[in-house]
Amino acid sequence: MAAMLTMGEVAKHNTKEDCWVVLYGKAYDLSKFAKVHPGGAKLITNAAGMDATAAFDPIHPKDIMEKLLKPDIMKGVVDPATITEQYVVKAPAAHKPVQKKKSKSSSEDDEVIEEFKKPPLAAMLNTFDFESVAREVMEPQAWGYYSSGGDDEITLRDNHLAFQRITMRPRILVNVKDIDLRTSFLGAPASLPLYFTATALAKLAHKDGEVGIVRAAAKAGVTYMLPTLSSYTLDEMLEARAPGQLMFAQLYVNPERSRSEIYVKKLEAAGVKALFVTVDAPQLGRREKDMRSKFTQQGSDVQDGDEDEGAVDRSQGAARAISSYIDAGLCWDDVPWLQSITKMKVLLKGVQCGEDAVLAYKAGLKGCVLSNHGGRQLDTSRPGIEILPEVMEALREAGAKMADFEVFVDGGIRRGADIFKAVALGASGVGVGRPVLYALASYGDKGIVRMVHMLQDELQMVMRLSGTPTIASITDKHVLTTNLADHIVCLPTDNLSNRTYESLQPAARL
Numbered sequence: 001m002a003a004m005l006t007m008g009e010v011a012k013h014n015t016k017e018d019c020w021v022v023l024y025g026k027a028y029d030l031s032k033f034a035k036v037h038p039g040g041a042k043l044i045t046n047a048a049g050m051d052a053t054a055a056f057d058p059i060h061p062k063d064i065m066e067k068l069l070k071p072d073i074m075k076g077v078v079d080p081a082t083i084t085e086q087y088v089v090k091a092p093a094a095h096k097p098v099q100k101k102k103s104k105s106s107s108e109d110d111e112v113i114e115e116f117k118k119p120p121l122a123a124m125l126n127t128f129d130f131e132s133v134a135r136e137v138m139e140p141q142a143w144g145y146y147s148s149g150g151d152d153e154i155t156l157r158d159n160h161l162a163f164q165r166i167t168m169r170p171r172i173l174v175n176v177k178d179i180d181l182r183t184s185f186l187g188a189p190a191s192l193p194l195y196f197t198a199t200a201l202a203k204l205a206h207k208d209g210e211v212g213i214v215r216a217a218a219k220a221g222v223t224y225m226l227p228t229l230s231s232y233t234l235d236e237m238l239e240a241r242a243p244g245q246l247m248f249a250q251l252y253v254n255p256e257r258s259r260s261e262i263y264v265k266k267l268e269a270a271g272v273k274a275l276f277v278t279v280d281a282p283q284l285g286r287r288e289k290d291m292r293s294k295f296t297q298q299g300s301d302v303q304d305g306d307e308d309e310g311a312v313d314r315s316q317g318a319a320r321a322i323s324s325y326i327d328a329g330l331c332w333d334d335v336p337w338l339q340s341i342t343k344m345k346v347l348l349k350g351v352q353c354g355e356d357a358v359l360a361y362k363a364g365l366k367g368c369v370l371s372n373h374g375g376r377q378l379d380t381s382r383p384g385i386e387i388l389p390e391v392m393e394a395l396r397e398a399g400a401k402m403a404d405f406e407v408f409v410d411g412g413i414r415r416g417a418d419i420f421k422a423v424a425l426g427a428s429g430v431g432v433g434r435p436v437l438y439a440l441a442s443y444g445d446k447g448i449v450r451m452v453h454m455l456q457d458e459l460q461m462v463m464r465l466s467g468t469p470t471i472a473s474i475t476d477k478h479v480l481t482t483n484l485a486d487h488i489v490c491l492p493t494d495n496l497s498n499r500t501y502e503s504l505q506p507a508a509r510l
């Protein structure tokens, strides 16, 4: 039985080294975990010896400790009568509906404060519109978390630009009076070849978080891949389903395999159709925008307050290096174990070359997502769309049939034409990540539904103008990929390096 504690006893553990925190009436020893907490150590150590439920609840699900951490960190149940105000950490400010925006007036010193007026939902014409609104309405730290990419963000930007390296090769005089966008993949029907991919912590966008995404997915007729690191509990996400609504799920394999096993069994029992095991994040990428915004928001000890270390970001470095909840030891030998714990279709998320796709096929997996984690992991890795032709060819040579092994692409999909190009090159469907979060942040689940409708409109137009009335009629003959892998054509500007570099000056300063 759990020990009964008073808040006075918990309050004694109020230092970085000895850090107990009360969450939902239970005391947890987070001294070790704080150092590897991906949101920064300070969020936790600031609450040492306190009840931090109000700060924790707007971001995390109630069951995250049980799901990710070892049971022995739970130190006991706290007598609620002893949790008086002095021990309670205040909730962070609620999501701002509108934010003040600063702009310079004509005179240099004169700064004018303008109120940001959120445009009506009907004014949203493309996915970038949602991104621009989200940037204004989101908390800076949440914006930093969502928008950031790895290192110089070359891959982040190239994910989108790569689609521009594919050109259209339309056919004429095809009857395109009726256009049918419907398709199905992994046994799930879809109103277009698209799904919402897994993205962690949707409550940072909107209080409805993943529950809002589940609702929007039902309304838009697309499948949602539930994230392991959701901000609502699995039960809450499942309860939000419409009758008969199909779901996929993403899995980070826990170093303690039994935890993943329990989670996977729960997904299967709930009727989840397919399990996407993330294989591109044995260590979290360096996301500098995110680190910088945390530094500003949480203060300098995001760098662990270690003056001797200068600007070395120790706590964030540790978080990325030794995650306590993602197993860096996961390897091909574990695939049979994964297949043995579930009857769901198992796929890999984060494949980046033909050889690995073939290994996945030969291991009996049901497909893969060509993804670089939205440019958040290994910078200068190739966009999924660029890898697609290589993977399709390798699979063809290995004798794989699309019905046995389905290939998906995610990263940088922002237009209906992007979906068309991925389908043309052999993808069963594409995943969208940030556009869903940005639409949710800006307008809630209604925003997501409109975002899908816009993509549908765009895709419908592209299909009509290309002479392809059905998804099945879109082929690799409808696009040209000559320049796809050719980075001379369109290389993203290296902003950070360009602005830092001091150029050489000629003697005469011409």
Ligand code: HEM
Residues within 6 Å of the ligand: 021, 030, 037, 038, 039, 040, 043, 044, 047, 052, 055, 056, 059, 060, 064, 065, 068, 069, 141, 142, 145, 200, 201, 229, 290, 325
């Ligand atoms: C005082 C309590 C806590 C607060 C206020 C808090 C807050 C946050 C915030 C604001 C983020 C970040 C998003 C960002 O990077 O900006 C985050 C990320 C995260 N937190 Fe916490 N957290 C707390 C405790 C915990 C605990 C006990 C766990 C237990 C497992 C946990 C697990 C995580 C994980 C896994 C992420 C990262 C998700 C990702 O990067 O994909 N947090 N947290």
Ligand SMILES: Cc1cc2nc3c(=O)[nH]c(=O)nc-3n(C[C@H](O)[C@H](O)[C@H](O)COP(=O)(O)O)c2cc1C
Residues within 6 Å of the ligand: 145, 146, 147, 159, 197, 198, 199, 200, 227, 228, 229, 250, 278, 349, 371, 372, 373, 374, 375, 376, 410, 411, 412, 413, 431, 432, 433, 434, 435
């Ligand atoms: C804020 C954010 C959180 C993410 N969290 C996860 C995650 O927990 N697990 C995962 O497999 N992928 C995660 N991803 C990667 C997405 O599943 C997907 O690969 C990527 O977002 C696609 O690129 P896009 O955002 O350009 O559409 C995340 C992406 C973002 C932007």
